[in-house]
Amino acid sequence: MSEMINNRELKAIDSAKRKVILKQLFKDLHEGKNPYEVKAHFDALIGNVTIEEISQLQQDEGNLSVDEMKRLYEAHSFFRGEETYSIKGPEDEPGHPVHTFELENREIEKLLQNRLRVHLEQFTLEDSAENINLLLEDCNLLYDIDKHYSRKENLIFPYLEKYGIYGPTTNMWRIDDFIRDGIKLAKKKLADYDGDKNGVIEELQFVLREVNEMIYREENILFPMAMQNFTEDEWVKIARESDEIGYCLTAPSQEWKPARKEIDANAISEGFIKMGTGILSLKQLELIMNHLPVDITFIDQDDVVRYFSHGKERIFARTKAVIGRTVQNCHPPRSVHVVEDLLADFKAGTKDTEDFWIKFRDKYVYIRYFAIRDEDGQYMGTLEFTQNIDPIQAIDGEKRILS
Structure with missing residues (x-):
């Protein structure tokens, strides 16, 4: 491949050319060419690969199979050489x-x-x-x-x-x-x-x-x-x-606070919401949602996560960082097709609900999805409803008085 590129051009090679060359080098390695010959081409043509270039290459090759993804990462490790990235702060x-x-x-x-x-x-x-x-x-x-x-x-x-x-x-x-x-x-x-x-x-x-x-x-x-x-x-x-x-094998020794003003994380509007069957303050509504014995997540008609309840014991981890993120990117890649199929059925009107039940750690989890539609039947989003049903399955007999 080196014969195809004029040495003078390499001195002023632009990012677009680097990208093409880098892709070809990865392809050569995937196709079984001698890795050390490919590495020599890499050193001669590319030199150091930047963070942004690796990220863009991974993004462009997002539809690779599992085996191809493994080879891509092996190639990345092979090419990395002695380059290090150090940002102190x-x-x-x-x-x-x-x-x-x-x-x-x-x-x-x-x-x-x-x-x-x-x-x-x-x-x-x-x-x-x-x-x-x-x-x-x-x-x-x-x-x-x-x-x-x-x-x-x-x-x-x-x-x-x-x-x-x-x-x-x-x-x-x-x-x-x-x-x-x-x-x-x-x-x-x-x-x-x-x-x-x-x-x-x-x-x-x-x-x-x-x-x-x-x-x-x-x-x-x-x-x-x-x-x-x-x-x-x-x-x-x-x-x-x-x-x-949670943390892995250790935990931070202290809370990190930047050397500037404190951020008020507790601020909440005192406004009220008028609904068809009553009026609640935002504070009351939030408390009600967080006290439900289920986890609730809502995504809008564009598949963007807009809300999740925050009870004392969530079954699946949720963080505020997911708000505004597409639901597809909140799931592991290997399960995204299930999400896509479910949403397609809801949007097409062929389904209104879908249920799953799985064993998760020490819980038996019942997961329900509901298509949310307005008065005219227009799809407005999807509600995920997750509950640990172990305590319910353990119920026997009757209970008619206070214990």
Whole structure:
């Protein structure tokens, strides 16, 4: 490929040409060309790839299959060379979301290096019950990474989308899901161990590799990209909503407060809303919605999340960052087609409701969707209604008096 490009042109190569060349290099690698020859072309033609270029490439290639996505990330890791991105600032302060993410990454690395790798080597030598149990304990600890990824997906990604950056939203979320699935599969193979030693080893090696690679992507691409774009107010909101999802293996030692005026997070209008069957203040309405024994989320006719209730024990994590975000981007990529099909049926008028029920952690969750229509039958949005029905299923007999 280098023969096709005049060396003089390379000195003044513009961003459009760089993009074309970079895509071709990734394609060459995917098609099985010698990786070191491709790398030599990369070094000669591109040099250092910027955060924005990788993000744009991921965004442009958003329809890749799972296997192709894995190869894209492997190629990115191969090309990364010795480039590092370093942006010093408030993210180095305890309590800042990026500081917390990186603090968690250090704990994850310790878990991988000091426990999981060691116990995997012991298991490789002897698949005894003791070594199986040690690996199970490690996997249980490592699955705490779900909170780390959930905060990233529900708090960082929405703001990136606000700035027109969509690559990480789809592609990084997919890799997060690969890792989650890998840990769960390893746990299952260990819990139901049937002598398939190689299967366990391969799965855990995959997890080790992908978790380490994700740490690199976060700290050298995602977080610097976010620091370049997000406002201080947005970081304050992210920090305050992080507690709702939780932390991985550690937690911030203190609340982060920028060295400026405090933000009044408790301000609420004292206005009133007149409805067909009564009048409520905004405060009363909000309290009513948050005291319902169900979780409610509403998206409008354009698939944009406009509201969610905020009860004491939400079943699925929701943060204020989802407000104003399309519902498709609030779901893992592999389940987006279900959302799309459901909304298409509601908009076409072929369905008015749809129900699902799943086992989720220690709950039996009943999820209902309702098409919201006005008096003329015009579709106005969708209401999601989520409830833990375990207590209801446990009801027996009758109760007619106060206990």
